[in-house]
Amino acid sequence: MEESNRQVPxxxxxxxxxxGKTTLLNRILTEQHGKKYAVIVNEFGEQGxxxxxxxxxxxxxxxxxxxxxxxxxxxxxxxxxxxxxxRADKLDAIIVETTGxxxxxxxxxxxxxxxxxxxxxxxxxxxxxxxxxHLSSQIEDHHEAEEQIAFGDVILxxxxxxxxxxxxxxxxxxxxxxxxxxxIIKTTKCGAPLKEILNLDAFSLKRILEVEPDFLESDxxxxxxxxxxxxxxxxxxxxxxxxxxxxxxKLLQTKGQDIMRTKGILDFKDENDRYVFQGVHMxxxxxxxxxxxxxxxxxxxxxxxxxxxxxxxxxxxxxxxxSE
Amino acid sequence: xxxxxxxxxxxxxxxFEQRGIQLEIGVPVTCAVSIGNNIAxxxxxxxxxxxxxxxxxxxxxxxxxxxxxxSKDGDNILTGGDDGYFLKISLNxxxxxxxxxxxxWVDHVTAYNGNLVCSSGKVVYYWxxxxxxxxxxxxxxxxxGLAFDAKGRRLAVSRYGGVTIWKKDYSNxxxxxxxxxxxxxxxxxxxxxxxxxxxxxxxxxxxxxxxKDKLDFAMSGYGSKVKSFAFISDTSYLAxxxxxxxxxxPFDGEGPMGRKPICxxxxxxxxxxxxxxxxxxxxxxxGLSDGSVFLSQIENENNTxxxxxxxxxxxxxxxxxxxxxxxxxxDMNGNTLWTSIWDQ
Numbered sequence: 001m002e003e004s005n006r007q008v009p010x011x012x013x014x015x016x017x018x019x020g021k022t023t024l025l026n027r028i029l030t031e032q033h034g035k036k037y038a039v040i041v042n043e044f045g046e047q048g049x050x051x052x053x054x055x056x057x058x059x060x061x062x063x064x065x066x067x068x069x070x071x072x073x074x075x076x077x078x079x080x081x082x083x084x085x086x087r088a089d090k091l092d093a094i095i096v097e098t099t100g101x102x103x104x105x106x107x108x109x110x111x112x113x114x115x116x117x118x119x120x121x122x123x124x125x126x127x128x129x130x131x132x133x134h135l136s137s138q139i140e141d142h143h144e145a146e147e148q149i150a151f152g153d154v155i156l157x158x159x160x161x162x163x164x165x166x167x168x169x170x171x172x173x174x175x176x177x178x179x180x181x182x183x184i185i186k187t188t189k190c191g192a193p194l195k196e197i198l199n200l201d202a203f204s205l206k207r208i209l210e211v212e213p214d215f216l217e218s219d220x221x222x223x224x225x226x227x228x229x230x231x232x233x234x235x236x237x238x239x240x241x242x243x244x245x246x247x248x249x250k251l252l253q254t255k256g257q258d259i260m261r262t263k264g265i266l267d268f269k270d271e272n273d274r275y276v277f278q279g280v281h282m283x284x285x286x287x288x289x290x291x292x293x294x295x296x297x298x299x300x301x302x303x304x305x306x307x308x309x310x311x312x313x314x315x316x317x318x319x320x321x322x323s324e
Numbered sequence: 325x326x327x328x329x330x331x332x333x334x335x336x337x338x339x340f341e342q343r344g345i346q347l348e349i350g351v352p353v354t355c356a357v358s359i360g361n362n363i364a365x366x367x368x369x370x371x372x373x374x375x376x377x378x379x380x381x382x383x384x385x386x387x388x389x390x391x392x393x394x395s396k397d398g399d400n401i402l403t404g405g406d407d408g409y410f411l412k413i414s415l416n417x418x419x420x421x422x423x424x425x426x427x428x429w430v431d432h433v434t435a436y437n438g439n440l441v442c443s444s445g446k447v448v449y450y451w452x453x454x455x456x457x458x459x460x461x462x463x464x465x466x467x468x469g470l471a472f473d474a475k476g477r478r479l480a481v482s483r484y485g486g487v488t489i490w491k492k493d494y495s496n497x498x499x500x501x502x503x504x505x506x507x508x509x510x511x512x513x514x515x516x517x518x519x520x521x522x523x524x525x526x527x528x529x530x531x532x533x534x535x536k537d538k539l540d541f542a543m544s545g546y547g548s549k550v551k552s553f554a555f556i557s558d559t560s561y562l563a564x565x566x567x568x569x570x571x572x573x574p575f576d577g578e579g580p581m582g583r584k585p586i587c588x589x590x591x592x593x594x595x596x597x598x599x600x601x602x603x604x605x606x607x608x609x610x611g612l613s614d615g616s617v618f619l620s621q622i623e624n625e626n627n628t629x630x631x632x633x634x635x636x637x638x639x640x641x642x643x644x645x646x647x648x649x650x651x652x653x654x655d656m657n658g659n660t661l662w663t664s665i666w667d668q
Binding site: 060063078080 | 352354529549
């Protein structure tokens with residue numbers, strides 16, 4: 001962690017074609033005067049980006065040979081990021097714009113898997129731009145649209161000026177069902193304050209403690225079996241560390257392909273520290289994060305976003321981890 | 325007796341640092357090659373610096389961005405940059421553009437006997453010595469590395485899923501054969517005797533093919549990615565970075581299969597990040613992640629000397645002049661050392 005202050009933050013901009021990614025990108029680039037950004041775009045992406053340093057990427061996704069079938073990474077990103085780190089001028093931030101049909105998981109996993117990338121850059125947040133007019137039908141027709149919502153740390157619900165209020169309500173509810181802990185910002189022309197989009201540090205474990213996700217009661221009334229949904233669990237009884245590690249390790253190993261994102265704060269029996277973790281598919285980052293605050297009740301909280309969650313006996317598995 | 329406190333930092337300097345020239349350029353050193361008794365080094369700001377003994381180094385503004393790769397072509401150097409340029413530069417500073425790919429990076433360059441090669445994205449461009457227009461050799465994925473064999477007959481191109489070996493047939497047509505292994509292959513090299521081909525992979529492992537029968541095997545156990553490796557003393561050893569020791573696999577006799585490597589340890593438990601052979605000797609220069617550089621004899625681990633002490637920045641280039649008199653060292657913070665290797 002000694003190099004953490006030198007890591008360049010990387011913001012991933014995702015969203016379906018026509019949602020407004022390029023509009024947002026150009027806003028970031030023109031409003032942040034005096035900042036040096038590198039923008040990584042796909043060669044087939046939308047054009048017209050106003051920046052000195054635009055790098056064409058190929059979105060080459062490949063599988064790591066680590067026995068984990070869902071561990072895919074962006075090879076081009078590893079190459080480009082390590083090239084950018086050799087530059088003479090220091091970058092303030094890097095923005096990766098993905099194509100409309102891209103799954104954000106390989107981008108996120110790249111930061112877990114490649115040590116050089118992880119040493120010199122850090123994934124700041126995944127920002128998903130969603131078209132308020134078309135999102136509902138896009139989610140029905142394209143699993144990628146659902147994945148982009150599932151992975152978002154921030155979701156810009158854009159073009160709300162073109163949608164009736166009650167429909168905004170409906171689409172917001174649809175987003176919440178997929179992803180309860182993303183911050184939803186309703187915009188026209190992507191007009192959100194940039195401080196709510198950049199430098200969020202959404203993937204740091206410390207940050208998970210600061211912005212505790214909305215642990216909503218989950219509902220199960222989805223229409224298709226392969227819908228992306230979320231489930232969350234809370235326990236006031238401390239957990240048994242060994243039982244939890246066994247259950248959770250096995251769960252990610254066997255169901256990691258369906259489990260897209262996980263986050264949690266855990267209270268283990270006989271441990272003074274809070275344990276915090278977050279993961280993307282099978283890859284996880286976990287660490288004790290200091291003592292529990294004295295004025296706060298100790299409890300464990302766990303959130304899953306993914307497909308087929310109700311077939312994994314998550315509730316029973318979690319309950320069985322309670323000590324005693 | 326009095327003690328001059330100011331002399332203490334001097335005591336930390338190696339004899340090579342004391343007699344050599346140290347610069348703090350402040351920009352990452354990305355590559356270095358020897359051209360005769362000179363060294364050309366490429367930097368992250370697009371400059372090339374040429375070091376020759378007995379004179380001040382020359383600085384050339386070559387690229388607009390990072391120099392990503394460098395090779396030599398006779399008395400010239402070839403460079404590729406993130407500005408899309410593929411350049412040929414002479415020792416006296418003359419810069420010639422070979423081509424320019426615009427916003428596409430030139431990721432790798434190599435040459436053999438006047439034939440020039442570079443890669444940009446998924447395409448290898450090959451300029452025959454006497455031709456103006458290059459031949460394009462296409463691949464399905466981005467190219468991780470390029471290497472000629474010792475005779476310049478075969479060109480290996482590493483990529484996702486393995487290596488493509490290109491060769492011209494009797495009618496001067498390009499033919500390719502493939503060596504497949506799942507995963508992303510980066511740096512590639514033929515063994516000097518032409519019997520083996522080695523790649524370093526995205527995972528912390530090397531893949532090796534014995535070319536006569538395409539038997540392939542892994543060399544593994546590394547703590548990090550193997551960014552640098554080199555064959556030593558013809559094909560006696562393959563010395564590799566990626567661990568806290570320099571790992572030297574035996575390639576004599578029947579090769580490394582079933583044999584243990586020699587592990588050369590260094591003080592401080594830092595990762596080895598760069599390997600440069602000492603020409604014609606069973607010895608290597610090993611650069612570490614803290615900037616220190618050691619010269620070691622492979623078959624005598626007690627015979628290690630320190631060339632440069634730590635700088636706090638990963639060693640990213642080492643090159644020795646062809647007459648084996650001087651050495652250049654550079655790191656990611658732009659600290660360089662240019663020194664003679666022999667005591668007067």
